[in-house]
Amino acid sequence: MYIKVRRDTLVILILAFILILSGRLMTYVAFASSESTGDDVPIAGIMVKGNDIIPTSTIKANVEAAGFRSNSTINGNTLITSQRQLLLSDAQQNAAEMVKKSTIPGTSIAPINAVDVQVDTKTGNVVVTVVEDFSVLQKNMSSIPKNSTNSTNSTKAGV
Numbered sequence: 001m002y003i004k005v006r007r008d009t010l011v012i013l014i015l016a017f018i019l020i021l022s023g024r025l026m027t028y029v030a031f032a033s034s035e036s037t038g039d040d041v042p043i044a045g046i047m048v049k050g051n052d053i054i055p056t057s058t059i060k061a062n063v064e065a066a067g068f069r070s071n072s073t074i075n076g077n078t079l080i081t082s083q084r085q086l087l088l089s090d091a092q093q094n095a096a097e098m099v100k101k102s103t104i105p106g107t108s109i110a111p112i113n114a115v116d117v118q119v120d121t122k123t124g125n126v127v128v129t130v131v132e133d134f135s136v137l138q139k140n141m142s143s144i145p146k147n148s149t150n151s152t153n154s155t156k157a158g159v
Helices: 007-033 056-065 088-100 135-142 149-153
Strands: 045-049 073-075 078-080 085-087 112-119 125-132
Touching: 045 056, 056 088, 056 125, 078 088, 085 088, 088 112, 088 125
Parallel strands: 045 125
Antiparallel strands: 073 078, 078 085, 112 125
């Protein structure tokens, strides 16, 4: 009927109980003293659609410059970055303006006509839809003066 428990076993069991209880208490205190409530949605990623000429990395860099970085969060209709807080609609408008200024690498040609930035406030996904104007490329390519090969050959020494 009686269970025999030695004194050292009883001490070990009491210490284990106190250790578990204090661990639970510390976890509760740490959670209660934290500032965030867990309602913020982190920016999960940026997806670019419709680009043919401009590299995706250039467009993503411009969207990230507008505030949609990996360490930014969305709380309701507010975008919270490490530097500022702004309305989500303003951040979308800023991102669209930044993407419109994207140029072809090595040139000053900006062929993007229209940009649509959509943000899913539940998952944190940012979708950027781009419309590029190919006629800008044809106009700029036709205005470049063509060098003739004869003028370069006549500059050789001894000719």
